Amino acid sequence: MKKLVSCLLSSVCLATAANAQQQQWHLIKDRIVTQWAEKVDPKAPLPEYPRPMLVRSNNWQNLNGLWSYAITGKSQPQPSTYDGSILVPFAVESALSGVGRNVGKDSLLWYKTTISIPASMKNKEVLLHFGAVDWQTEVFVNGASVGKHEGGYDPFSFNITSFLKKGGKQEVTVRVWDPTDDGPQPAGKQVVKPEGIWYTPVTGIWQTVWLEAVPKTYIASTKQTPDVxxxxxxxxxxxxxxxxxxxxxxxxxxxxxxxxxxxxxxxxxxxxxxxxxxxxxxxxxxxxxxxxxxxxxxxxxxxxxxxxAMRKISMAKDAKGVQRMMLNNEFLFQYGPLDQGWWPDGLYTPPTYEAMVYDIDQLKKMGFNMIRKHIKVEPATYYTYCDKAGILLWQDMPSGDRGNGWENRPGIYDHQTDKDRSAASEGYYRKEWNAIMDALHNYPSIVVWIPFNEAWGQFKTVEITEWTMKKDPSRLVNSASGGNFYITGHILDLHNYPHPAMPSPELFGEKQILVLGEFGGLGLPVEGHTWQQNKNWGYQSFKTSDDMFKRYNEFTQRISQLIPLGLSAAVYTQTTDVEGEINGFMTYDRKVDKFPVDKMKEANTKLYNPALAK
Missing domain, CATH: 2.60.40.10 (Immunoglobulins)
Structure with missing residues (x-):
């Protein structure tokens, strides 16, 4: 009888605790948020199937939702009590997590939840998948460690079958350490002290967590490469x-x-x-x-x-002997925005799938055919949507270990400076770039790999570029977008703000494709839609939308003059405002378009006229 009463009380306590957690969670509204934030269901955030490139049967379970969390000292063991609830998969610093706390290099972030294994998974191998966790992760099931992972941008999984108890609830605990920019790992644009072009830290789980049942022998992944x-x-x-x-x-x-x-x-x-x-x-x-x-x-x-998809991306000379970027053996000028992929309410994580595809759809409506995914990797569902929508993607490697000299002088090859990175820093870079390329190989929308941006941790440029080219000969490699220039890779990439420019075709046009990897950055703050009240900036600031669009239109006209000279692609900064940057086509909360979309499309689509390249 005592045992029965104890079980009943335990069930009641579990239910009460779950209800308490549900009531504790709320969207933090100390800053701007998107229209989709209110649509987030804490019982089932981001419920979509997370891996559309490899779909098994319906025998899977989404684990997103309210988990318990705690922040402890780095040397402390697993806590016996937790600080409250967190909405997975939103980073602990984000508004949508319901927490909004920084962690830092001297602390650990802990997650805990209980799950039930569905009857349909019985007599199967049970895999626990993580879309992405930033950065160093150890996973425990029923108190036993099932595996560790280092990397903030690549998916990973563990076979947890042998760690499961018969019947009843299974306890899953996750320990995360993330030093942000105080460590040797790739960290992208997140920093401990955000300012300028550097943003809020992202710690912990930031993509979907899910279970999958598979047979003992199963297909873990495929690699498919077309040859047109x-x-x-x-x-x-x-x-x-x-x-x-x-x-x-x-x-x-x-x-x-x-x-x-x-x-x-x-x-x-x-x-x-x-x-x-x-x-x-x-x-x-x-x-x-x-x-x-x-x-x-x-x-x-x-x-x-x-x-x-059957598609080919390549380099070939035009009638003037200038190297061009070719799609399916024909020249197509590629034009799109620098896209950071940040959200005011979710940071790295879009609040909903609808929100994520909104950005892509808006860029298509604006007349762009390309996106440069800047210093970030997206969830698998993002790339699949780009595949379906027909958006060309340039994929950056998230940077880390900044600080080497920057000799941004196209035309001069004798002043490069490669950073002397530590063995740990170099090892983490190589491991994660390799994992990212493996994870993203099958998406036809990705046509360019970018190992380095500017001189942010740029090291062993020729070696890394040639390794990237050898690993994936089906794509073009832009060795260092706007960085220190070497005769390596397929592309010579100039960054120039604010007006358009290009590398000299006389010097480099026979060797590499000439692109303008960043330009623009025209800034316009919109009252009520900025991340912060002060210190908002653009590369050139305006007070009215009309004046800014007039300048933008001048830029597109200049690009149309550069295309016949040998320019193959251009990247405008940027899709949306991001924190202190107010140089987006849209505000950070996506509630205001700074330019009329129809005017944007008219200006942009003129650049795809094949006659311009002749």
Whole structure:
């Protein structure tokens, strides 16, 4: 009887604690927020399937929601009591987390929740997935450590099957340490003391956490690479616990219709011939569906669904002997904004999927065909939406270990300075850049890799660039956007504020593609829509939208004059205001467009006229 009463009381206590946590959470409104912040459901934030490039059956469970959190000293053990509730997957410093506290290098951030394993996962291998956690993570299940991970921008997972208890609740605890810019790891634009172009720290879980049930032998990932010239798709898979004789059956579909198929050994790469293929481009972002089945003795063991596109990005000379950026063997001028991917309410994390796609849709409406994803990596759902929308992406590696000299003088190759990074700093960079490229390889929208931005931690430039090119020969590599220039990689990238400019085609046009990697930055504060009252800035400030647009239009006219001289692409700073920067097309809360969208589209789309390149 005592035991029964104790169990009933425990259940009541658990329910009461859960209700208390629910009541404790609230959106922190000490600063501006987006219109989507109020739509966040604390019971099910960001409920979308988080990995659209590899979809298994519906046997998965989203773990986003209210967890317990605590902040302790760095050397302290797991706390016995917690400080309150936090809304996962929003970083602890964000308004949407409901916490809004800084952590820092001398403290640890702890998370705890209890989960139930659905009956549908019984007799399966149970994987615990994290989209991204910044930075150093250790995960415990029922008190036992199941694994560690270092890296703030790449997904990771642990097989937790052997750590689960029979029946009942399972306790998941996560320990995170993140020194922000006080450590050797890639940290992007977050700093302990935000100012100027450097922003609020992001600590802990900031992408979806989820469970997945898989068979003992399963497809962990695929790598698919199109070859437009050879009319083929090459596909390989990472199969866990593979056995001799296991095979992969790959089917290519147009909608639901199978148009090509191939079988190969589970450890081998399959080369699939494509006939009369439809090429992917911003004007026609056609995606083929994929079904990959793991066979053992001709019986299905595992099956996943994915997609791919037939598209080619390359470098080739035009009639004047100047190197051009080619899409599907034709020159297409690429023009888009520098896109930080920050949110006033979620920091790294958009409040909802609807909010995330809003930015992309707005840029399409403004007439852009490209986005430079600046010093940040996005959730997988972002890249899939760009694939569907037909947006070309330039992907930066998040920077770290800033401080080497900057010799931004295109035309002079004898004044470069590579930073002498510590062994730890270099090791973290290499490991994470490799992981990011692996995680993002399959997205056709990504056409350019950027290992370094300006001189922010730029080191061993030639070696890193050539390694990047060798790892992924299917894309172009922009070795150091606006940084210290070397004759390496496919692209020479100039940053010039505020007006457009370009590297000299006479000096470099035969060797590298010439691009303007950053320009613009025209600033306009909008009252009631700024992150802070003072210290707002742009590279050139204006008091009215009309005056700023007039200047912007002059810039696009100048770009149209540079294209026939050899300019292949340009990147305007930037999509939205970010904290103290007020140089966005939209305010930070996305509530005000500073320029009329239709006028933007008219000015921008003129740049895609093929006649300009002749």
């Amino acid at each position: 010239d050879k009319h083929t798709l090459t596909l390989s898979a990472d199969v866990q616990n593979v056995q001799d004789g296991d095979k992969l059956k790959i089917e290519v579909l147009e909608g639901d219709k199978v148009i090509a198929q191939q079988e190969a050994g589970a450890k081998d790469a399959a080369v699939i011939t494509m006939s009369n293929e439809k090429l992917w481009s911003p004007s026609n972002p056609y995606l083929y569906n994929l079904k990959v089945t793991l066979l053992r003795n001709n019986k299905p063991v595992d099956e996943i669904k994915s997609y791919f």
